[in-house]
Amino acid sequence: MTRIAVINPNTTASMTATIAYAARLVAAPTTEIIPVTSSMGPVSIEGYYDEAFALPGLLREIGKAEREGAAAAVIACFDDTGLDAARAMARMPVIGICEAALVTAAFIAKRFTVVTTMERSRVPIEELVHRYGMAGRARVRAANIAVLSLEDPNSGARDRLRSEIVRAIAEDNAEAIVLGCAGMADLAKTLSQEFGLPVIDGVGAAVKQAEALVALGLTTSKRGAYAAPLVKRYEGALAEFAPV
Amino acid sequence: MTRIAVINPNTTASMTATIAYAARLVAAPTTEIIPVTSSMGPVSIEGYYDEAFALPGLLREIGKAEREGAAAAVIACFDDTGLDAARAMARMPVIGICEAALVTAAFIAKRFTVVTTMERSRVPIEELVHRYGMAGRARVRAANIAVLSLEDPNSGARDRLRSEIVRAIAEDNAEAIVLGCAGMADLAKTLSQEFGLPVIDGVGAAVKQAEALVALGLTTSKRGAYAAPLVKRYEGALAEFAPV
Amino acid sequence: MTRIAVINPNTTASMTATIAYAARLVAAPTTEIIPVTSSMGPVSIEGYYDEAFALPGLLREIGKAEREGAAAAVIACFDDTGLDAARAMARMPVIGICEAALVTAAFIAKRFTVVTTMERSRVPIEELVHRYGMAGRARVRAANIAVLSLEDPNSGARDRLRSEIVRAIAEDNAEAIVLGCAGMADLAKTLSQEFGLPVIDGVGAAVKQAEALVALGLTTSKRGAYAAPLVKRYEGALAEFAPV
Amino acid sequence: MTRIAVINPNTTASMTATIAYAARLVAAPTTEIIPVTSSMGPVSIEGYYDEAFALPGLLREIGKAEREGAAAAVIACFDDTGLDAARAMARMPVIGICEAALVTAAFIAKRFTVVTTMERSRVPIEELVHRYGMAGRARVRAANIAVLSLEDPNSGARDRLRSEIVRAIAEDNAEAIVLGCAGMADLAKTLSQEFGLPVIDGVGAAVKQAEALVALGLTTSKRGAYAAPLVKRYEGALAEFAPV
Amino acid sequence: MTRIAVINPNTTASMTATIAYAARLVAAPTTEIIPVTSSMGPVSIEGYYDEAFALPGLLREIGKAEREGAAAAVIACFDDTGLDAARAMARMPVIGICEAALVTAAFIAKRFTVVTTMERSRVPIEELVHRYGMAGRARVRAANIAVLSLEDPNSGARDRLRSEIVRAIAEDNAEAIVLGCAGMADLAKTLSQEFGLPVIDGVGAAVKQAEALVALGLTTSKRGAYAAPLVKRYEGALAEFAPV
Amino acid sequence: MTRIAVINPNTTASMTATIAYAARLVAAPTTEIIPVTSSMGPVSIEGYYDEAFALPGLLREIGKAEREGAAAAVIACFDDTGLDAARAMARMPVIGICEAALVTAAFIAKRFTVVTTMERSRVPIEELVHRYGMAGRARVRAANIAVLSLEDPNSGARDRLRSEIVRAIAEDNAEAIVLGCAGMADLAKTLSQEFGLPVIDGVGAAVKQAEALVALGLTTSKRGAYAAPLVKRYEGALAEFAPV
Incomplete structure (x- = not known):
């Protein structure tokens, strides 16, 4: 093993x-x-x-x-x-x-959007996107969700995540979505089916x-x-x- | 399967x-x-x-x-x-x-050098390095080898490849080497042991x-x-x- | 000759x-x-x-x-x-x-917009814009026109092209327009007069x-x-x- | 006319x-x-x-x-x-x-070198190379020639220009040469024949x-x-x- | 002294x-x-x-x-x-x-917006932003103000400046504002207090x-x-x- | 105070x-x-x-x-x-x-070289150079000095620093030198006089x-x-x- x-x-x-x-x-x-x-x-x-x-x-x-x-x-x-x-x-x-998710997205899409939790994490992730050479290909959006609220089904966090994915598809012409928080790791498959495009979980x-x-x-x-x-x-x- | x-x-x-x-x-x-x-x-x-x-x-x-x-x-x-x-x-x-090899090298080294065959392939590979967001991290060198000569043990091709790796380590401060031709796919392990640094085969x-x-x-x-x-x-x- | x-x-x-x-x-x-x-x-x-x-x-x-x-x-x-x-x-x-049109536009405008046909051609042209060193100067828009529909005066293609030029002027502050399809080659002069800014045909x-x-x-x-x-x-x- | x-x-x-x-x-x-x-x-x-x-x-x-x-x-x-x-x-x-020469070189070569006169002009021209989107394709060299000495056949200026072209070919793998001064405008054809590669005069x-x-x-x-x-x-x- | x-x-x-x-x-x-x-x-x-x-x-x-x-x-x-x-x-x-203002903003904010006077100054300032290495961090907006109108309290110029700052905060997520004209030099403190974020005057x-x-x-x-x-x-x- | x-x-x-x-x-x-x-x-x-x-x-x-x-x-x-x-x-x-030193150098020189201590610090500093928008202007060299050896006058550290400055002037055409370690903070004035060009200490x-x-x-x-x-x-x- x-x-x-x-x-x-x-x-x-x-x-x-x-x-x-x-x-x-x-x-x-x-x-x-x-x-x-x-x-x-x-x-x-x-x-x-x-x-x-x-x-x-x-x-x-x-x-x-x-x-x-x-x-x-x-x-x-x-x-x-x-x-x-x-x-x-x-x-x-x-x-x-983050590095793994971006690299993986780049094998199956030319343009994609990272959806993360808090606005204060947006710029740090943009810096990673730049460092990993994806600045021309990936945008970063924040859904305004506290990380730990992802665990609470009644927090509305997942609805806000969904809304931001809708915007990414409409406004960024995103070809794929990258989930920008380890706490979203279990959502990739469901969201991919729901939105009909690849959704990548970094874990x-x-x-x-x-x-x-x-x-x-x-x-x-x-x-x-x-x-x-x-x-x-x-x-x-x-x-x-x-x-x- | x-x-x-x-x-x-x-x-x-x-x-x-x-x-x-x-x-x-x-x-x-x-x-x-x-x-x-x-x-x-x-x-x-x-x-x-x-x-x-x-x-x-x-x-x-x-x-x-x-x-x-x-x-x-x-x-x-x-x-x-x-x-x-x-x-x-x-x-x-x-x-x-190429994409897979660059991505793989980037997980284990900050700076690396691609060694390819012919001078005429150097610029096309430099363009790929740029496209994949690695322009600040990877250099490309040509060993002046015809692709099919890699199959002939008496062609001197492998010696020329070795010489170019020596130069990449000395002049580029390469932390890893990427083999820039599918015809070199069987050499990664040997060269890695010989030079004491990661050598990546794209296949x-x-x-x-x-x-x-x-x-x-x-x-x-x-x-x-x-x-x-x-x-x-x-x-x-x-x-x-x-x-x- | x-x-x-x-x-x-x-x-x-x-x-x-x-x-x-x-x-x-x-x-x-x-x-x-x-x-x-x-x-x-x-x-x-x-x-x-x-x-x-x-x-x-x-x-x-x-x-x-x-x-x-x-x-x-x-x-x-x-x-x-x-x-x-x-x-x-x-x-x-x-x-x-494409290369010729971008180069020509760059002699008479600092910022310009390419209007192409299909969404699927937008990213490939963005890649060319990047390759030719115009990434900071040129945007690319798709008018959602099938290439061959440009030949049919009743297809509505030319109206959609016009609408996209209007958006490029308003939203991109475009100083010039580049027509992003060889099938638009005969329209440059008319559109230039209509919109009062240079319109460049690549042919x-x-x-x-x-x-x-x-x-x-x-x-x-x-x-x-x-x-x-x-x-x-x-x-x-x-x-x-x-x-x- | x-x-x-x-x-x-x-x-x-x-x-x-x-x-x-x-x-x-x-x-x-x-x-x-x-x-x-x-x-x-x-x-x-x-x-x-x-x-x-x-x-x-x-x-x-x-x-x-x-x-x-x-x-x-x-x-x-x-x-x-x-x-x-x-x-x-x-x-x-x-x-x-400069803009015209770089654009012209880019139609016939992927990598090229500008040879200019004085070291103090090298950085300004590098800035133009960058501005015109050619930073990854063109290098700039100074031959250490006063501009007006180009007019004096006994100044040694043309020999120094030739030496720098030799270095550009050997060290930069230049595929073409751009003459980086209007005072060199009459030399393009001769140098092109002498060195067997395109030599571009900006005028x-x-x-x-x-x-x-x-x-x-x-x-x-x-x-x-x-x-x-x-x-x-x-x-x-x-x-x-x-x-x- | x-x-x-x-x-x-x-x-x-x-x-x-x-x-x-x-x-x-x-x-x-x-x-x-x-x-x-x-x-x-x-x-x-x-x-x-x-x-x-x-x-x-x-x-x-x-x-x-x-x-x-x-x-x-x-x-x-x-x-x-x-x-x-x-x-x-x-x-x-x-x-x-401009150089001093951008450098100063970069010590206290990751992303910021320059608000300048006339649309015709926007691109020249964008070129400076690029030259000073801030292209990924700073946006430039024009408030459509004639430079000398800043001196006339009845010109409406300051209101237009304020409106553009509002847009920069809402649309650019600006963390700080840079005043893009020497004629605005006396406004930094007031605007900073009014908008609750750093406002930088270049003078x-x-x-x-x-x-x-x-x-x-x-x-x-x-x-x-x-x-x-x-x-x-x-x-x-x-x-x-x-x-x- | x-x-x-x-x-x-x-x-x-x-x-x-x-x-x-x-x-x-x-x-x-x-x-x-x-x-x-x-x-x-x-x-x-x-x-x-x-x-x-x-x-x-x-x-x-x-x-x-x-x-x-x-x-x-x-x-x-x-x-x-x-x-x-x-x-x-x-x-x-x-x-x-580092940020302060680079910014300061950029006010008095177009091209400059950072001389740091250890090879292992070279890439991290190159990443800072890139992050601060100086990638086209600044090179980074390591003098192969342990940080604390700078305090020992008999360690040879200062001689190695001097040798690297000599190389930066000759090979990089450096117009100024940035000292890439806080432990060099007291050397700026002496080295500036010795080499006849600005030497910048970050502290x-x-x-x-x-x-x-x-x-x-x-x-x-x-x-x-x-x-x-x-x-x-x-x-x-x-x-x-x-x-x-």
Whole structure:
């Protein structure tokens, strides 16, 4: 069995359950999905500030997963929180769900729209879209939904998501939709059938990328930007994270 | 079994064998690789002119593969010859090996170099690098090798390929190498061990992307740019290809 | 007399007549326009799939034109179908009408809008706009017109074209309009007078670029990307096209 | 006869003669080339400061040419000095030789190199290359030549130009060369034969673009960026230039 | 005292007063603001043509200011008129108010909108936005106001400016507003309070940049693009400007 | 007095001393520099991994500084570590030294080169260069120096820095040099005199930007990307950082 750690970098276990469900739905029979909830940091990640404090908890779990034999890891937050740091730390491949979702959409559509939760996440995701070379192809919209409200069927969150997809099709000529939050991972199939176009969930997409890299025998390059951290002292409460 | 057609768009069957070998090496146990050699067009694709005449033979095989139950197709030429036309024609996902290789490299390295065969293929591949949003991350080098000479162990082709990889590491600070020709598909593992950095073969990478899309239940969007061809008459020798 | 071959890469002779009319309207007295209708492939080119099957017929006519003494060729389809392949094949200059129209518009306006026929052609033309370095200057709109309906005065096609020009002026602040289909070639002058801004037809623009290159004594570079095709065998129905 | 004013925006009449020679070499029989030397400003334009003081003299001549019946104007300085101001002033088309040369090169080569005179002109020309959308296709080199030394056969200037072309071919894989100074206008043909690749002179290229726009019946758009200057007072020595 | 010359490149003294007011409002106690009105050229700068004729008067004042001991200069026109020429001429730092305003906005907001006066200034400012690397972050809007009408409280100009800010917030999701004309320099504080988001005036921003460069001991580089003008003759009415 | 907190996000106090020295050298008489050393995290920041663990310590100090009356903060690490998170948290302006240095260089030079310490920091800084819109203007070089070795006069670090500057001038035609590490902050003046071109230190540059924003009365926008963090629970060791 290939073990793929799927890390929820926020501390909300019920959201990890949604993520694990979506991951297992698409994983190969030979893949064991190891869902992990971070034990340190924000209960949901909504903007740059929350991102910063999700990092230590996230990186601890990725390091632990690799030491315990995971072949790859997925960071299940659409901000691709801590992705570069995780790749510098790990030898195994580490996949962000935003990067995986955009790449996957680009194989089946020329133009597509990401629908995310909060307005404050729109610009950070636009920056990722730009960084991954999709600036001419993808637009980003916010449905004005709190992340954790996705779990509450009476919150109206899913209706707002639907309305924004309608706008994306009408105004952006979107050929596909990317769901811009790990908390939407279970909705892809339903929405795809409802709207008659591909709807991509980043968690599933990332699991498949992780499997692909493992099967190809590829690990993170240790030359240049992702070279292993230099051995040094870390002070204070974070001393345990010092590279050795 | 998931059937993935891997189309060699040139007519050289021995090269299809190399491609099939690389494809099967990484395919999932539940995947059946269907290697196909085009029966019409150039014996090797070296530059824009050859590309144009590879299209009808390639598209015929992709159409046939879909009708015969393939779940996805791979175009095994690093120019991603005919990729957009194939996607407009097919419902199943169609993957180009250049696109797949670049995407795969980007998960494990920040900067990488594509080493291709002929100087005349360098600019077309640079255009693909640009189109796929990798212009700031990937350089392209030509090793001055005829495509079919890769099959001849005495041609010196592999030595020239090695020399160019040495230059990519020294001059480009390459963190990974992408092999820029389907005819190099069997060399990735050896070169990776020899040079101590990830070496990516597009054929294997594309097979994994095809499997990923199938597992995710995603097919090519039929809205917008990849909408199904309109029914119309085609004249002369190409009448058989008319959309119906 | 300088002979300029103007190739209609679809097989509809009545559309070639429109093209020839527009070409002759602007040609120098010393230019002989040789209009050619492709004898093989789609009756109209609407999207990537049709493009692929227009290539052999188109390249055959360009090769023939050069052998028979043409000094330059124009490809009269706004997708610039087969342009790179034609340049690799020919020594004479080969001009695409999209490229020529954009370049011409850029001499007299800072911002302009291309109005094309079908939604499915919008993205391919956006890709050309990007490739020709005009992404910050030109927008693309589709008027939702079938190409061949332009020939039918009762189809409403011209009214839809007019409506889209009105929108381009109001919403894009367009300073000039580019007609995004060879089938609109005869409308430039009328629309320019009607709307009081420059309206550019690509066929006329391309004829002038072809004349310019001939007068400057310039032919396609045979170094690098447009180097002459290497001599090799082509298999099957396309054997006649093999480079010799 | 179509009258095309070719304005040398520096005050050196011998350089105007070189420019006029190159312009007439390629002009149509129906074109009358009107060479004009600016009467006010720098004797040669080398860098941003000289450019600024070439403007009033240049714009005076363009205005005068239009009033006297010119159908188009060419600004014969490779910095495209004053191009936007001239277009805002004039109804007739105004062509810059850098823009025309780059556009012309792009029809016959994918990658090319501009060889200019002084290092201080390299960055301004790189900015034009970027503005005209050619940043991925064209490099700029300086041969370290004073502009007026091009007129002196014993200055060594032409040898230094040749050396830089040699480097452009070897190091840039240039497929064509663009001569980056109006003072080189007479050298294109010789250098093209000597080096066996297209060598483009901007003066000739611009004359043909001017003829093209005239034949197409196109004039500068008066909507938006090139709208006619608003009537207002100009103070002091420049009062004569106030828009009326 | 550090003397900073703030040059109004148009000849309207009342506008210089507004500029001087805004400059002094933010200047350090150790800074002496030297407001200067150009004595030659247009009474207001609205588009490319006016810009060209503002240059000699502007450059004369900058040269004079440097000779008289100014430590830095600000060009108080939002088109950054003559900025490159001034930098080539001067050793002291020269700051454009557009560049300074954009840079300042980027420190406190990710996305912002420039509101300028006339539609004909929109594209020139968009070009500056692009040149300064802000194309993905800043939009430009025109409020359709004549520059000098900003001085007339009964002109309705300020109401139109307010309406455009409302649109920028609603439609662009602007996080900050940049005032795109030196004549608006006194409005920043009021509008910021009124709309509850940062409103940036370029004149104040440029004064602070000028002070910063002086305090850092930095002067314009004299290598490359801003190398001192070469000594040469200027003909006619502009002879006085010849570099010596 | 305006209090500006200058935070060294690594825990090495001797490096804070260098930073404080550089900050005070250029600060206005009315500015009080408050140097702060982070008490938690890596002793030096070399690459993505160290960056991640510098964040909590850095953000704690920025929050504390604002509560204690600082008017602005500078993050004194050339990776601009945690800049976006700090801006989301704070109302006062927060300045990164990379952003400030690039912006400052761009006022006095068209092309410049950043010289940083380790190869592993080169790509992260290239990404910042790209993000700040300087991709066409600035190159990044690594001198292969450990950050803390800059403090040891016998380490050879300064000689290696000098060699890299020599290369930047010769090979990049650099018009100015940007020192790409806070630990080099004291070298700018000496190197500038030695090499005869502007050498920019980010710490000094950032202090002046902070002063500028304070004087302009500008604070971080709280609309959109930098909106205040939403109130929520943070789990585990980071609970103290939860937004309230």
